Amino acid sequence: MSQRLRILICDDLREQRLIAATALRHELSEEFEIAIEEAPDGQAALDLLKQGGFDLMLLDYRMPRLDGLEVLRERQRLHLDVPVVFVTAQADRDIVIEAMKLGASDFVAKEEFAAQRLPQVVRSSLERSRLRSDVARTDKLAAIGTLAGGVAHEFNNILQVILGQAQFALTRDEPERWKRALEQARDAAEKGARIVRQLLSFTGSSKSAPVKFRLEEAVQEALEMEQALARQDGVELRMTTRQSPVILGDRVQLVQVLLNLLTNARHACVAAAARGADYRGQIDITLDADDEHARVSVSDNGIGMNPAAMRRLFEPFFTTKGSLGGRVFDGKATGTGLGLSICQRIAAEHDGRIDVSSAPGRGSTFTLQLPRAHSHSRGDTRKRHKDHENDRTTTLVDPELKGRSVLVLDDEPLIAGLVSSYLGEKGLHCDVALDIEHARTLAAGRGYDLFLFDLSLPTGSSADLLRELRQQAHNSVPALAMTGHGASDSDQALYQAGFRSILRKPFVMSEMGRAVLDTLRSAAVK
Secondary structure, eight states, rough: OOEEEEEEEEOOHHHHHHHHHHHHHHTTTTTTTEEEEEEEEEEHHHHHHHHHSSEEEEEEOOOOSOHHHHHHHHHHTTTTOOEEEEEEOOHHHHHHHHHHTOOEEEHHHHGGSTHHHHHHHHHHHHHHHHHHHHHHHHHHHHHHHOOOHHHHHHHHHHOOOOHHHHHHHHOOOOOHHHHHHHHHHHHHHHHHHHHHHHHHHTTOOOOOOOEEHHHHHHHHHHHHHHHHHHTTEEEEEEESOOOOOOEOOOOHHHHHHHHHHHHHHHHHHHHHHHHHHHHHHHEEEEEEOOOOEEEEEEEEEOOOOHHHHHHTTSSSTTOOOOOSSSSSSTTTOOOOOOOHHHHHHHHTTTOOEEEEEOOTSSSSEEEEEEBBOOOOOTHHHHHHHHHHHHSSSOOOOTTTTTTHHHHEEEEEEHHHHHHHHHHTTTOOOEESSHHHHHHHHHHHHOOEEEEEEEEEEEEEEHHHHHHHHTTTTTTOOEEEESSSSHHHHHHHHHHHTEEEEEEESSSHHHHHHHHHHHHHHHHHOO
C-alpha cells in the first residue's frame, strides 16, 4: 500500500489550486496516496495547519488578508513544523530569499506548475524533511544516552553507600536477624549495580574486556529480569539446557541481547493472547552447542511475522510492534525499532549472528549463535563468593597497612567517610578531601603513601591534580581511581596520568582493600 501524502495548497485563485493539484496527482500518484486540501487565503491555511496532519504545504506569495511571507512568520511563531514550498508568479529574488530565511524549504514559479518542476520540488522537500527528522531522532537518542549515563553515575554513588554500609555492618557481631537483613540489602544493591551496568551498555558508554563465562549464567540472568513481567502477562518461560558451553565475550552486552529476545517473544505472546480467549503464551529457551558454536534459541507461540517483515527485521528504526506491543503481520514501522538492530550488531562484534524463523500465526524462533571457548576457569564465581565470605568476617588491622597514610578525594561526603572508615579499621591513616583545592592543601602539608581519588568532580580533574602532584614532591606516590562510570576509551589516559587501577562503583569493600594492598606492595617493589 502506498504511503499517504497530505498536502495543503494555499492560493487565492481557484484555477491555480486546481492546476497544482492536477500536476501533483498526475506525477506522484504512483508513489503516494495523495490527499489534497485547499485554502483560499493565508488565514484559512493557518487554521488548517493548526489542526495538524499535513506533510507539505504549497504557499502562494500574493494573497488577501495574509500574504505568503506573513503566513511563514506566523508559522514560525506557532511552531507549525510543516515543510513549505513557496510559490511566486515570477522568481522575485528578494522575496524568495526572504521566504527561505523564514523557513521555506524550496520555491517554484507558477508557470512551472504544469511541468515536472513542481513534483520534483515536492519530492526534494519531502526528502529533506525526512532527513531532518532522522537527524533529530539520532540527536534525541544521543541525548537519552547522555542522560542515562548521568543517571547511572548518580545511582552508582547511592548504591556505593548502601552496599558499603551493609558490608561494613556485617563485620560486627550483631544478632543473626540483622545479618540476614543486611545480606538482603547487599544483594539488592548488587542487583541494582547489574542494572546500572546494563544501562551503561545500552547507551554505549560501557565497554568491558571480554571474559570467559558459561552462557547459561547469562541466560539465567536475563530470565531473572524477565520472569516477573512474563508472569504478569500470563506467559510461561521454560528452559532446556542440553549443553552448558563456555564463551568469550562481554557478559553485560550478551545479557542485553538475550533480554531483548525474551522481551520481543513476550510481546508476541501478549498480542496473540488478545486475539484468542483460549490462548496461553509460552516461550521455550534452549541452550545447546556443537564443537565450534554455542546457541541459545528463544521460541514463542505468538503471532509470528510474514516474510516482508522478516526481511527488514534488523534494519535500524524498523519495528514490527503494533499498539498491543506485539508483532503485526504487515510489518509497519510504528515503534523505535532499535532493539534487534543493536542485538545483531553486538552478536557480530562477538563473531556471531542472530537467525530467525517465523510464520504468521505460528510463532517465531530467534537463535543467537556464538563461538565456543573450549576452556574455562570458574575463578570469577569463586572470587565473588570469597568476597562475600570476607565481608562476613571481622575487619582486622592488616600489618602491611598499619601506619600507612592515604589521601581520599571524593566530593560525596558519605562515600568519602565510608572509604575512610573501612581503610581506618585496616590500620591506615586516612585524610579526606571533598574538593580538589582541599586535596591540594592536604598534599602540600604531609607525605602520603597512596592517593585514592574519585574521577567525577565538579571542581576540576583528578587526573590533572595527580599530574600536578607528581611534578612536585609526590612523584613516587601510587594512585588509585574510583568512578561511577563504565569503562571507556578514556581509561588509557587515566593510566598514563599515573593511576595504577580503577575501582568501579559500586565495589565491595574487600575489593577496595585488596586493590590498596596490591598497589602499595607494587610500589614497594619498585
